[in-house]
Amino acid sequence: MPLLPRWFTSPISSAAVPLTIAVLALGAAPAQAQEGERLSSQLCAACHGVHGDSKSPMFPKLNGQTQDYLTAQLKGFREHQRGETDARSYMWAIASQLDDATVASLAEYFSQQKPTSGSSSDAALVAQGQKIFEEGVPDKGTPACASCHGAQGQGNGQFPRLAGQHADYLMRQIRVFQNGSRANAPVMSAVAHTLGNEDAKAVAAFLQSR
Ligand code: HEC
Ligand code: HEC
Known part of the structure; x- marks a missing residue:
């Protein structure tokens, strides 16, 4: 039978246990x-x-x-x-x-975990968002989100899944791409700069509900 670690049997050294676990967890x-x-x-x-x-x-x-x-x-x-x-x-x-x-x-x-979706109570906003997601906003130079993020927003490789994500989180990310504080993805920053607030809200509502 293998020897148990010392802390396992000794009640006196219990202070060492959390540290040991942390080291095991991060090793x-x-x-x-x-x-x-x-x-x-x-x-x-x-x-x-x-x-x-x-x-x-x-x-x-x-x-x-x-x-x-x-x-x-x-x-x-x-x-x-x-x-x-x-x-x-x-x-x-x-x-x-x-x-x-x-x-x-x-x-x-x-x-590998199963994705989950949320909901939206505003069907008109969701429909407007779906159109932007699938077709972009040609007038403003916004490309179709689906062209990178996948037809269902499921993502692919470096392009993240957006489907099911919290709308508030998506809105915050669009904002930080716009204000330049999330600056390591120039392609997405360029897309975000074309998005008006109303369009961003619509596409976020659509995605949350997928
Ligand atoms: C040309 C490709 C491309 C297009 C088109 C595109 N994106 Fe992206 N997007 C990306 C890439 C690449 C990333 C990942 C950036 C990174 O690695 O940080 C990203 C990230 C994001 C994120 C952050 C996701 C997260 O989990 O933090 C959001 C939100 C987003 N895109 C929304 C959109 C929306 C909305 C549209 C359509 C209006 C769109 N994107 C169109 C390439 C694209
Ligand atoms: C104290 C809370 C907290 C803990 C603990 C935490 N996170 Fe986060 N995480 C966040 C927040 C808040 C964000 C969003 C940051 C932003 O808006 O830029 C985030 C963002 C992320 C993202 C980016 C997601 C995306 O869609 O772009 C990844 C990946 C992530 N966390 C992974 C992890 C992993 C793996 C762990 C455990 C090792 C972890 N996080 C622990 C709060 C936490």
Whole structure:
């Protein structure tokens, strides 16, 4: 029978337990979704919800997000390339604790979780948003969102899933692309600059309900 770690049997050294767990949680781990699941419930669920299915518009949903996008964002927070205020306040510190193997396991885990959708009570706004999503706003030079984010807003590789995401979160991101504080995605910043507030609201309402 293998020897148990000392802290396991000794009640006196219980103060060492949380530290030991933290070290185990953040240590180099094999890139497995299983490891990602364990880490996500310890480190992420308090804000992003169980399995990344966030219930609060303050926190983006991560369930069903693309693996490449999740990887890029976690590295972007860690390397201070994604710099809007909420990213600095909420994600910089925790991302600084994640090595590449941990990032890989978290990205794999969340990308495998079933996506969920929300709702909207304003059918006219949703219809207007769907039109913008699928056709863009040619007068203003806004391209169809679907051309990058997928016909259903499901995302693809570096292009994030938008379907089902909280409308308030989507609106905040459009704003930070516009004000330049989320500056590491020039393509999306250019698109955001063409979007008026009413159009942004409509497309966000549409996406939340998908
Ligand atoms: C204290 C709350 C909190 C915790 C804990 C937390 N996050 Fe976040 N996370 C946020 C907030 C708030 C944002 C939105 C930041 C913004 O608006 O720029 C965010 C954004 C993200 C994003 C970007 C999502 C997108 O659609 O662009 C990813 C990926 C992410 N978090 C992953 C994680 C992972 C993985 C963990 C656990 C290791 C974690 N977060 C822990 C609050 C938290
Ligand atoms: C030319 C390709 C392209 C088009 C067209 C495009 N986007 Fe994007 N979008 C991107 C990329 C790339 C990202 C990821 C940026 C990053 O890595 O930080 C993104 C990110 C986003 C995000 C942030 C998502 C998150 O989880 O934080 C939102 C919101 C968004 N796009 C909305 C839209 C809307 C609305 C439209 C249509 C009006 C649109 N995009 C059209 C390329 C595009």
